Amino acid sequence: xxxxxxxxxxxxxxxxxxxxxxxxxxxxxxxxxxxxxxxxxxxxxxxxxxxxxxxxxxxxxxxxxxxxxxxxxxxxxxxxxxxxxxxxxxxxxxxxxxxxxxxxxxxxxxxxxxxxxxxxxxxxxxxxxxxxxxxxxxxxxxxxxxxxxxxxxxxxxxxxxxxxxxxxxxxxxxxxxxxxxxxxxxxxxxxxxxxxxxxxxxxxxxxxxxxxxxxxxxxxxxxxxxxxxxxxxxxxxxxxxxxxxxxxxxxxxxxxxxxxxxxxxxxxxxxxxxxxxxxxxx
Numbered sequence: 263x264x265x266x267x268x269x270x271x272x273x274x275x276x277x278x279x280x281x282x283x284x285x286x287x288x289x290x291x292x293x294x295x296x297x298x299x300x301x302x303x304x305x306x307x308x309x310x311x312x313x314x315x316x317x318x319x320x321x322x323x324x325x326x327x328x329x330x331x332x333x334x335x336x337x338x339x340x341x342x343x344x345x346x347x348x349x350x351x352x353x354x355x356x357x358x359x360x361x362x363x364x365x366x367x368x369x370x371x372x373x374x375x376x377x378x379x380x381x382x383x384x385x386x387x388x389x390x391x392x393x394x395x396x397x398x399x400x401x402x403x404x405x406x407x408x409x410x411x412x413x414x415x416x417x418x419x420x421x422x423x424x425x426x427x428x429x430x431x432x433x434x435x436x437x438x439x440x441x442x443x444x445x446x447x448x449x450x451x452x453x454x455x456x457x458x459x460x461x462x463x464x465x466x467x468x469x470x471x472x473x474x475x476x477x478x479x480x481x482x483x484x485x486x487x488x489x490x491x492x493x494x495x496x497x498x499x500x501x502x503x504x505x506x507x508x509x510x511x512x513x514x515x516x517x518x519x520x521x522x523x524x525x526x527x528x529x530x531x532x533x534x535x536x537x538x539x540x541x542x543x544x
Contacts, residue, residue, distance in 0.1 A: 298322050362397055366390035369403045376411055385410070428487040439489040453496035454486070 296316045299307055306312055319325040343352040354364075363369055369390045376382050389410065393403035433447070440446040458477065466473030485491040 296320055298325070357397070360397075360399065362399060363394065366394045369393050369400055371404055371407050373407075379411070379414075425484055425487070428484055432487040432489070436489040436492060439493060450492045450496040453499040454492045457495050457499040458486075 296313065297320055299313070299316070316325070319328050343349055343356050356362075357364060366387070367390065371386055371389065373382055373386060376385075379385070386407070389403065389407045393406060398406065436450065437444065437447045440450065458480070462473040462477045464473075465476045480486065
């Protein structure tokens, strides 16, 4: 006998099959009734937010499994201390869990690339203190240092380039400032050099290294390649009697004029302006 015909006869004489659910089986996103909803209070059943969340766990076993999984995750969670009023014990536990140092000196910053940078010890000290205040990890602290030094190097490169450009264009700018009179430009450079030597020498008498430090600061400022600074300094040197600017000093490559006397012989212009300085034995 044909099996299909046999099945047809069975369906015909037997009980009819149950009707399929309207619309077919539930699809993802379809509303699914919560089997244990009747065990909730009326207020809870009216809470749309709660019922919406429970639809993800339609059976009690689903809800229990989700709750147990959440408890396990919570046990592994790191409690973030209150930022405004942190508890000391919570803060200690938090820092240990995150691998954060407890003291600034515990940040092992690598400064090998910056060994020639002046004041590096102070920079490292400040970075370590800021890293501790900001609760940075060791890796983040190193990145903070590298970022700051990168910005500093970029700024330093710009300064060095500006100094180089100023040095290369100095003679032309100075000549322009004196109306293209080469004798005046040469005299100004000679007087400036003589005055700087005298200034550095006298500063060194105040303490070893002070003259060198002063000259370095002046050089770093860029004033030595500023025509205005050169001309004003030359005028002051001339008033102090170091050398008359109008004489021109000497040609290029010649020795700078020598200072005249321990205190300088004051010119008539200086004496008229500031008064004659008393001489020893007068």
